[in-house]
Amino acid sequence: MKVIVAGCGFVGARAADLLHAAGHEVIGLTHSPESAARLASAKAWRTEACDISDRASVTALAAKLDARSIDAIIHCASSSRGGAETYQTVYVDGMRHLTSAFPAAFPLYTSSTSVYPQVDAETVDETSFADPDRETGRLLRAAENIALDSRGAVARLAGIYGPGRSFILKNLLEGKAAIEGNQGQGRILNQIHADDAAAALVHLVTHRLSGIYNVVDDSQMTQRQCLERLCSMFGMKLPGTREPDPNRKRGWSHKRVSNTKLHACGWTPRYASYFDALRDDPDLASSILELVQSGGEPPPPRQPNILLIGLMGSGKTTVGRIVAQMIGFKMIDTDHLIVDTARKSIPEIFATEGEAAFRLRESAALRSLLGKRGCVIATGGGIVTQPRNLAILRHLGYIVWLDADPERLARRTAVNNNRPLLSGEEDPKAKLERLLTERKPLYKGLSDLRIKTAELTPQETAYGVMESARVYFAKMKK
Numbered sequence: 441m442k443v444i445v446a447g448c449g450f451v452g453a454r455a456a457d458l459l460h461a462a463g464h465e466v467i468g469l470t471h472s473p474e475s476a477a478r479l480a481s482a483k484a485w486r487t488e489a490c491d492i493s494d495r496a497s498v499t500a501l502a503a504k505l506d507a508r509s510i511d512a513i514i515h516c517a518s519s520s521r522g523g524a525e526t527y528q529t530v531y532v533d534g535m536r537h538l539t540s541a542f543p544a545a546f547p548l549y550t551s552s553t554s555v556y557p558q559v560d561a562e563t564v565d566e567t568s569f570a571d572p573d574r575e576t577g578r579l580l581r582a583a584e585n586i587a588l589d590s591r592g593a594v595a596r597l598a599g600i601y602g603p604g605r606s607f608i609l610k611n612l613l614e615g616k617a618a619i620e621g622n623q624g625q626g627r628i629l630n631q632i633h634a635d636d637a638a639a640a641l642v643h644l645v646t647h648r649l650s651g652i653y654n655v656v657d658d659s660q661m662t663q664r665q666c667l668e669r670l671c672s673m674f675g676m677k678l679p680g681t682r683e684p685d686p687n688r689k690r691g692w693s694h695k696r697v698s699n700t701k702l703h704a705c706g707w708t709p710r711y712a713s714y715f716d717a718l719r720d721d722p723d724l725a726s727s728i729l730e731l732v733q734s735g736g737e738p739p740p741p742r743q744p745n746i747l748l749i750g751l752m753g754s755g756k757t758t759v760g761r762i763v764a765q766m767i768g769f770k771m772i773d774t775d776h777l778i779v780d781t782a783r784k785s786i787p788e789i790f791a792t793e794g795e796a797a798f799r800l801r802e803s804a805a806l807r808s809l810l811g812k813r814g815c816v817i818a819t820g821g822g823i824v825t826q827p828r829n830l831a832i833l834r835h836l837g838y839i840v841w842l843d844a845d846p847e848r849l850a851r852r853t854a855v856n857n858n859r860p861l862l863s864g865e866e867d868p869k870a871k872l873e874r875l876l877t878e879r880k881p882l883y884k885g886l887s888d889l890r891i892k893t894a895e896l897t898p899q900e901t902a903y904g905v906m907e908s909a910r911v912y913f914a915k916m917k918k
Contacts, residue, residue: 442510443645444469444545446492446538447517448479451550451600454638455514460485462642467505469517492517492534502541510542512645515587516550527579535586546648547592548641551580553630553654555596558695561628565698566596566652584652593644595637598656598697601714602634603723604731608663612670613732613740617679619663622694624681626663630656630697633717636709643707653705656697659713669715673811674835675743718810722803722828725810729831741916745769745815745837746909749824749883751876754842755898756818762902764816773818777805799826806832821875824882833886838909841887842901845894846872888912 441464445456448468456466466485469492470476476489488504491497492515515535519526531549539547555570555577564570572578584594601607608629611617619626632640632655640655664678671678684692699709711717718725733739746763748756757773764771775786778801782789789798802820806829809817817836823829833839846869884890889908893901 441465441512441646443467443512443514444505444510444538444542445514445516446490446534447515448483448487449516449518450602450605451597451634451637451641452514452516453479453483454634455516455641456483456485458638458642459645462646464646467510469501471517492537493529495533495537495540498537498541507542508544510545512546512548512648513538513542514548514550514641514645515583516641524575524579527576531583532579532586535583539586539590539592543590546645546650547587547590548645549583549587549592549594550641551584551594551596553596553598553656553697554693555580555584556695556697557693559693561622561694561696563696563698564654566654566701588650588652591650593650594652595641595644595655596652596697597637598630598632598654600634600637601631601717601724603721603727605634606724606728608666609670609674609725609728610731612667612676612679613674613728614735614737617667618682619667619679620682621684621692622662624664626667626681627684627692627694628660628662628696629666629714630660630695631714632656633709633711633721635721636711639710640702640707643705647705649705653702654697654699655702656699657709657711657713658699659715660696661714666714673718675741675811675813719807720804722800722807725807726828726831729835733831733834740835742835743837744813744913745809745817746905747817747819747833747837747839748842748905749819749833749839749887750821750842751844751846751872751879752821753848753872754821754844755893755901756842758898759842759902759905760816760818762898763905766902766906768814770815771818772809772812772815774802774805774809774823775818775820777808778802778820781805802826803829806836809836812836821879824879824886830882830886838912839887839889840905840908841883841890843883843890843892846876848894 443459443464444467445452446469448456448470456468460466468479468485468487469490470479471491473489476487480487488501490501515538517530517534519530535549555572556564556568557572558564587594637655644653667678748760750756761771779785782801802823803826891901891904
């Protein structure tokens with residue numbers, strides 16, 4: 441198939457990637473030559489600059505591409521948070537121009553579940569009343585009708601989230617969240633991961649499935665239900681309640697959106713629920729934490745845990761056990777979590793799956809600790825090499841770097857066969873020196889405290905860890 445993707449943003453670029461990977465010819469449209477050039481440098485598929493709100497621009501594109509060669513069009517251009525005027529030009533006019541210029545192509549318009557105005561918590565499907573009272577909603581419906589009149593499809597997307605974008609979690613961490621209406625329960629949240637939204641668009645286009653389809657995950661919940669779980673995971677206080685904002689651009693609604701029709705035609709979401717995605721998407725939680733930690737607002741409070749980082753053999757597990765016994769914390773070793781989950785030793789994981797797969801398992805083990813409190817956490821020496829892990833490590837607690845010289849580390853690890861990065865090394869000390877050179881800036885940038893352990897016993901090191909953590913958390917309480 442030869443497919444035009446008009447709008448290569450959060451979902452559109454993902455859909456284009458999926459189509460290209462499946463062997464289809466993709467032409468991605470962006471508004472300006474500058475954005476087309478940027479996209480072309482990052483993507484393997486073709487990009488073209490085209491202002492779909494301008495009929496002449498679309499007509500020129502059709503002549504350039506040979507309109508008869510285009511099999512399908514996906515309209516998923518963004519309004520850039522504009523109002524009714526932008527909705528008219530980008531959605532309605534844009535859809536009309538595309539279907540006129542490419543009359544033989546199967547058109548798919550990406551709409552929104554906000555067109556359902558229901559407020560009584562009922563379940564809505566594609567046959568339900570969808571006549572919103574806001575001008576923006578009516579314009580969405582007008583664009584839908586253009587696609588349907590051309591025997592195409594409409595994908596009504598629920599609230600989209602993914603790495604770098606999760607309004608409910610970001611607002612919570614920034615202290616901006618609130619539970620809106622519904623007697624303190626808040627509205628029902630209907631959401632979809634960007635990867636699953638893109639997969640749904642590709643499914644509809646490649647199977648030429650005409651009609652309306654709701655694109656939403658399998659698990660809807662109220663704001664209160666969602667925020668209670670998020671507060672438990674991220675150590676936040678439950679936000680207060682407020683009345684719904686009457687000036688919301690697409691209005692306030694309270695309904696449960698059904699995806700039964702889309703399931704029935706063969707689509708299944710990778711992330712059945714928002715919390716499945718927080719657990720299984722390697723970058724979702726970490727990317728939102730990073731946004732908040734690097735923003736201008738005060739970062740969310742760290743959790744009452746102690747984390748030990750440093751090279752293999754630096755004594756993290758030994759010291760961690762002593763600290764845990766001293767203060768009555770639970771001891772957790774991320775390497776042990778990985779082994780328990782994989783049911784393989786670490787050398788076996790490296791041998792059968794490779795280091796990249798091990799690092800993914802390591803990141804998953806770290807994410808599983810969200811919500812833990814009162815723990816001493818000994819981490820793997822390479823956990824800091826994955827950027828996605830850094831924000832989670834910062835969030836999980838007070839971080840101590842146990843620093844030991846490579847010669848001492850080489851002696852400690854010489855009798856341990858559970859170190860795949862040193863396996864087969866003729867000069868383990870030289871390898872440890874290289875690793876320390878690579879990782880030292882990461883350990884230094886991440887840690888709250890550095891302890892040089894060369895002249896200290898494990899008990900002395902543990903005392904230093906305990907006392908520094910006690911002082912840190914005492915200050916945090918003030």
